[in-house]
Amino acid sequence: MTRLTPSAKPELRFNGFHGSWTICELGDYLTFKNGINADKDSYGSGYKFINVLDIINNDFITNELITGTVNVDKKTFEKNEVLYGDLLFQRSSENREEAGQSNVYLDHNNSSCFGGFVIRGRAKRKYNPVFLNYLLKTDLARKEIISKSGGSTRYNVGQDTLSEVKIYISGDETEQQKIADVLSAVDKKISFLKEKHALLGQYKKGVMQKLFNQEIRFKDKYGNEFPDWQEMPLSRLSVKVSSKNTDGSVTQVLTNSAKDGIVNQGDYFKKDIANQGNLGGYTIVEKDDFVYNPRISVLAPVGPIKRNHKGQGVMSPLYTVFRFKDQNLLDFVEQYFNTTMWHRYMHSIANFGARHDRMNITTSDFYALPVLIPSKEEREKIVAFIRVLGIKCEAVKKQLELTQTFKKGLLQQMFV
Template sequence: MIQQDVSPPLRFSKFKEDWDQVLFGSFITSRVEYPKLDCNFPLYSLTIENGVTPKSARYERSHLVKSGEKAYKVVYPGDFVSNPMNLRFGAIAKHHGTEKVLVSKYYDVFHLDSSVITNFVEMYFSTHRTLGFYNSLATGTLDEKKRVHFSDFVTFKRLFPSIDEQQKIADFISAVDKKISLLKEKHSLLEQYKKGVMQKLFSQEIRFKDENGNDFPDWEKGILGDLSNKISNKNKDESVTNVLTNSAKSGIVSQTDYFKKDIANQSNLGGYSIVEKDDFVYNPRISELAPVGPIKRNHIGQGVMSPLYTVFRFRDENVLDYLELYFTTTQWHRYMKSIANFGARHDRMNITMGDFFNLPIPVPSKGEMEKIVGFIKSLNKKVDLVAEQLNQTKTFKKGLLQQMFV
C-alpha cells in the first residue's frame, strides 16, 4: 500500500508539523433555504469557468413563479455552491457577490464555520488532487452520470494544515491571484485601446505624417474586385487533404486541430476549394465575434476549404498586412449589412458574389500604409507580451497549487 503524504512538497519554512485528517462535515453546514414567490433575488448559475455567475437575460422571472418556490435555493454572500454531477470536474465555487441570489435546487449550497480559513478551503476544493479524490469516490453506473452526493461529500476526510498555515497559503495564493487580475485588466485595456485606435486610423480620424512632417496624399477608394481575384481552384483529384476552417476567434486553422476531430469527409474533398498561403477567406457564418462573418488571411499554407467559403487573392502583396488588419475592424460591416439578404438561414449572410466583390476598400499611400501597419504591430507586441505574462503567472499558480496542497 502506498503511504499518503502527510505534508506538501512546498511549504513555508516556519511550518514543520504534519497535516492532519479533517472531516469536511466538521466545518461545513448545509443551507437549504427556498425563496418566497415575491422575492426579487437575481437568478444565478454555476459554471466551472466562471463560478457562481448571473444567468443570461433570457431567463425571465416568470419562470420562477411557474416552477414554484422550491425550484431554486437561496445563496448568501460567502456561501459555496456545488453541482454534484460535475463536482469531480471542478463545479464548486464561493459566491463572491454582496447580495443574496438564487440557484437551481439541484445544486448543493453550504457555508463554512470559523474553524477553517475560507480562502484556503476555496482553493483546496478545486486542486487537481482534490478533484481526483472526488472522481475516485463518485458513484453511478455510467461514467457520464457519476456524481458526488452531498451526504457523501461531508463524510470526506482530507489532510489540512493548521489555521496559521492555511492563512499563510491563502494569503500567498491570493497575492498571485491579484497579479493575475491586474494582468487581465491590463490586457483588456490594451485590447480596448488597440481596437479604438484601429477604428480611428482606418476611418482616417487619425492620420500620420511623412518623415518631413507633411500630410500624406488622400486615400483612394478601392473596390475588392479591382484589388483581388476570386480563387475557384477545386481539389478535383483530391490530392490536397489538409482541411482548413475559418474561425472568427482563431482565424484560419486546421479543422482537425480546431474541432479536435475531422468534420469533412476525407474521401470526398473533390468539391473543396484549394487555398494557398496569403489567400483571404470569407466565411458567411455570423456570430457574436463576427456579426457579418469573418474575413481572415491564410498563414498556414496550402489546404482545402468548404465551398461555402469565398476565397480571394490580392494582386499586390504589399497590401496584405494592411488589409489583414483592416478586416479586423468594423469599418466594412455597414456595407455588408446593406447588401445582405437574410433568408431562412438567419445564422448566415446571404450575399451575391457581385455585391461581395464590390466591397469598398480604403487604400492609403504606401508610406502611410506602412506607418499604420508598423504602429498596430507594435501595439500587438505589447498585447502579446502582457498575454504571455498572464499565461506564465497562471502556470506559476497552477504549479503552486500542485506543490502546496496534498
C-alpha cells in the same frame, strides 16, 4: 482513483511548519443543503441569487458580483441564506470534468441566497474559507469530486457524495492563512493582468477604427499630409480562388475561426469534421490567401475575413477564397478586415433568407465590396503602429499565461 494514505506533507511549505496534513472527509467540515427551486415568474427581482455561472465565472463571490435575483418570502430566504465563508458547489454539468466545481462566498456585509442547481456547504468546523476554496481547486480534490459524480447525459453530485469526498488539510490555522494570502496575492496579479490585457485590446480596437475611418492620419517625413485614400472594389484588388482538390492530393483541412483565424480543422474542433475521402470539391488555398466565412457570430456579425498564415490546405466550398494581386497590400488589408469598416456594406447586400446564422451574399456583390486604400507610405505607417500595439497586447497576454501557470504550480506544491 488515487489511493489516499492517512497523512501526507505538501512539497512546498513555509518555514516553521513541519507536521503532516491529515486526511478527512469534506463532511467533517461542512454540512450541505440544496437551494431554491422557484417558479419562473419569481426571477428578475428581489434577493440576490447565486447560480452556477456565479460559481464558474468568479475567483470568489460577493453580493456585488451576483447578477441574478429571486423574489421569495423572508422565511425562504433565511432558510437558503448564504453567509461569509460558505462554499457553493455546482450540482450538475454536461461535462464530467466540470461537475462539482466550487467557489466561496466572501462578503462580510451582505448575505444572499442560492438556487436549486447549487449546493451550499456551511462550516461545522472552523476553517479558513479562502484556503478551503483553493484546496477544492487542486487536482487531487477535483479528481475526488469528479470520481463521485454520476449520470449519463448530465453528471451530478449530491450532498451525500460531497460529504464523502476525501481531502488532505492542515489543521494549523496560521498555515491555512499564509497559503490563502499567497494565492490571493497571485490571483490579484492575474486579475490585474486580465484587466490590463482587456483595456489594451479595447484601445487597439478603437485606434484601428479611427485609423481606418481616417479620424487619425499620419504625416510624411516632411510633416505633409498624405494623398487622399482611393476607393476600389475588391474585384480590382483581388482574384477569386476556385482551384478544386480534384485529385485529393491536399489533405490538410483548414477552417476560418472568428476568434483564431485560419486554423487546422482537426486542431480547432478536436476532431476531423471533413471526410478525408471526399475532399475533391474543396477549394485549395495557399499561404496569404484570404478567406471569407459567411457564418455569423458575436465576434463576427457579418462573418470573418481572415488571412491564411497556415500554408497550403483545403477549405469547404462554403467559404469564399480570394488572392490579392499586389502583395504589398497584404498587411494593410489584413488589419482592415479586423475592423468593422466593411460591415455596413455587407449588411446592405445580405439576404439572410431562412438561415439566420449565415450571410447570403452573391458573388458579384461580395467582390463589389469597396476598399479604401491609402498610399504605400501611409499604409506602412498604419501597419507598423498596429503591430506595436499588438506586440504590447501579446506581451501582457504572455505575462498573464505565465502567472496562471505559476499559480497552477503553487496549487500542486502547496497542497497535498
